[in-house]
Amino acid sequence: MISTFQIPTTIQPKISMIERKMLSLTDGYHPDLKAALEVILSSGGKRIRPLIILLIGDLLNGPHDQLINLATAIELLHTATLIHDDLIDGSVLRRGIPTLNSQWSPAATVLTGDFLFSCSASMAAETDNFEVIKLFSRTLTVIVNGEIDQLFSSRCNASKEDYFQRIFAKTASLFETSAQTAAILSNSAHEQILELKRFGYSLGMAFQIIDDLLDYVGDVSMVGKPIGGDLRQGLITLPMLNYVDSHPDDPAVINLLNHKCIIDEDEIQRVINAIKDTDAIEKTSNQAKKFAEEARQSLSAFVDSEAKQSLLALTQYTIDRVQ
Numbered sequence: 001m002i003s004t005f006q007i008p009t010t011i012q013p014k015i016s017m018i019e020r021k022m023l024s025l026t027d028g029y030h031p032d033l034k035a036a037l038e039v040i041l042s043s044g045g046k047r048i049r050p051l052i053i054l055l056i057g058d059l060l061n062g063p064h065d066q067l068i069n070l071a072t073a074i075e076l077l078h079t080a081t082l083i084h085d086d087l088i089d090g091s092v093l094r095r096g097i098p099t100l101n102s103q104w105s106p107a108a109t110v111l112t113g114d115f116l117f118s119c120s121a122s123m124a125a126e127t128d129n130f131e132v133i134k135l136f137s138r139t140l141t142v143i144v145n146g147e148i149d150q151l152f153s154s155r156c157n158a159s160k161e162d163y164f165q166r167i168f169a170k171t172a173s174l175f176e177t178s179a180q181t182a183a184i185l186s187n188s189a190h191e192q193i194l195e196l197k198r199f200g201y202s203l204g205m206a207f208q209i210i211d212d213l214l215d216y217v218g219d220v221s222m223v224g225k226p227i228g229g230d231l232r233q234g235l236i237t238l239p240m241l242n243y244v245d246s247h248p249d250d251p252a253v254i255n256l257l258n259h260k261c262i263i264d265e266d267e268i269q270r271v272i273n274a275i276k277d278t279d280a281i282e283k284t285s286n287q288a289k290k291f292a293e294e295a296r297q298s299l300s301a302f303v304d305s306e307a308k309q310s311l312l313a314l315t316q317y318t319i320d321r322v323q
Contacts, residue, residue, distance in 0.1 A: 206318050
């Protein structure tokens with residue numbers, strides 16, 4: 001994984017401000033809540049959702065304070081979903097650092113996520129914009145529904161339709177909302193709001209596809225979690241789906257098409273290696289590139305500026321994470 005994106009010097013202080021604001025929301029509450037959030041924030045993270053909001057704000061000369069509140073709300077929401085996701089999936093590492101659920105009880109982990117959800121809702125309300133609050137609430141509903149769907153009906157499901165719906169709910173919905181609400185707060189024209197909504201959607205889809213690709217071809221030290229984790233959990237992502245299309249006679253594929261999970265570790269490793277040796281990886285990368293190009297096209301209507309160039313660079317970074 002390589003980084004081709006540098007946060008603009010005008011944006012970095014705002015990112016730091018958002019992180020401080022996130023931590024300040026734990027003041028006056030149980031000290032372990034602040035300690036947990038400090039660990040989560042110190043583990044890094046790309047802060048892509050706040051970046052999208054702040055860069056679109058710069059692109060459209062949006063209101064600074066409202067955009068900071070919005071970006072804080074979105075990142076808190078994202079962080080809360082990660083805490084719950086790790087618990088649901090039984091993940092012990094994220095970005096190479098032990099997850100909260102690997103050190104705390106399930107009850108404490110759930111409650112910490114709930115606390116951050118409530119903080120995110122409070123910050124969304126600080127934007128004083130009803131349309132933004134409504135979109136924020138709707139997106140949370142989409143994310144939670146997607147998690148429930150994944151939990152009950154998406155395991156070992158070799159359907160591309162299911163996959164694209166799932167990654168929209170998991171990732172692209174929040175990217176889309178980040179871009180759309182930033183444009184709304186900036187009093188942008190309706191057509192521009194729609195273009196930026198499309199930008200967020202396409203960027204989010206590309207981002208998650210590359211994340212799923214890295215689960216097959218990434219380096220453990222860079223990805224921060226074991227390779228092949230999705231397949232072991234019964235999550236059938238695009239690399240496997242492309243392999244299914246081209247290898248219908250593979251015994252593992254036959255099982256998946258009959259909604260039977262691959263359980264044997266040797267068989268899982270065989271399939272992972274087989275996928276690496278086929279065009280499934282290239283096809284997956286090309287799909288991400290297609291979404292990235294759609295994101296770039298959505299920005300074509302905006303005049304050139306440093307903010308626009310940064311959004312384009314962020315889009316390129318999204319797909320350059322696989323080399």
